[in-house]
Amino acid sequence: MTDSSDQPSIDSRLFRDVLGHFPTGVTAVTAVHEGQPVGMAIGSFTSVSLDPPLVAFLPTKDSGSWAGIRAAGSFCVNIMAQDQMATCGVMASRADDKFADVEWRPxxxxxxxxxxxxxxxxxxxxxxxxxxxxxxxxxRVVELEVLDAKDPLLFWKGGYGTFA
Known part of the structure; x- marks a missing residue:
């Protein structure tokens, strides 16, 4: 193990700029906590294992939405479509009720x-x-399904878009 003081200092703005050139898919991770739906936009989603079926995402530790999802003990990863930019914006916000205008089913x-x-x-x-x-x-994946094979919403260089 290396002492962290021996590591070079990386400017956080440069880190974000360089990694922003790597396009990612956009998801909304959701749960129900204390009877209320909670959700957050996540670009750091990945598959982990086929056997057992595992996936992963990486929320910021201080996120209130993540606290609710963690307390729920379960979550749903929704793969966002290119026509869901508005929904993604709400999920990325700090709104009190992110589901006020979002249709969903359990x-x-x-x-x-x-x-x-x-x-x-x-x-x-x-x-x-x-x-x-x-x-x-x-x-650990409980259930998954493709609902509509339309174009995905992507995040790249600080903005949302889709394939051209």
Whole structure:
């Protein structure tokens, strides 16, 4: 293990700028906590394992939405479509009721499946690991489905878009 004082200092703005050149898919991770739906926009989503079926996402540790999802013990990853920029914007906000104008139905764990999404991956929380200022959340897949094979919403260089 290397002493962190031996590591070069990386400017956080440069870090964001360089990594922003890597396009990511956009998801909305949702749950129901204390009877209320909670959700957040996430670009750091990935598959982890086929056997057992595991996925992961990386929320910031200080996110109130993540606190609600963590307390729920389960979550649903909604794959956002290119026509869901407004929904994504609400999920990325700090609004008190992110679901006021968002149509959804409960998935197997009770977590919201957002109408109009390309598909969903419903999960239980398998493990949470430290990832610096983020947590690394591993979920065990309970159910998943493609709902509508339309173009995905992508995040690239600080903005949202889709394939041209």
């Amino acid at each position: 998935g197997p764990t009770g977590a919201p499946i957002i109408e109009g999404s390309i598909g969903y991956i419903d999960c239980t929380i398998e493990a949470v690991y430290d990832g610096g200022d983020h947590d690394i959340v591993v979920g």
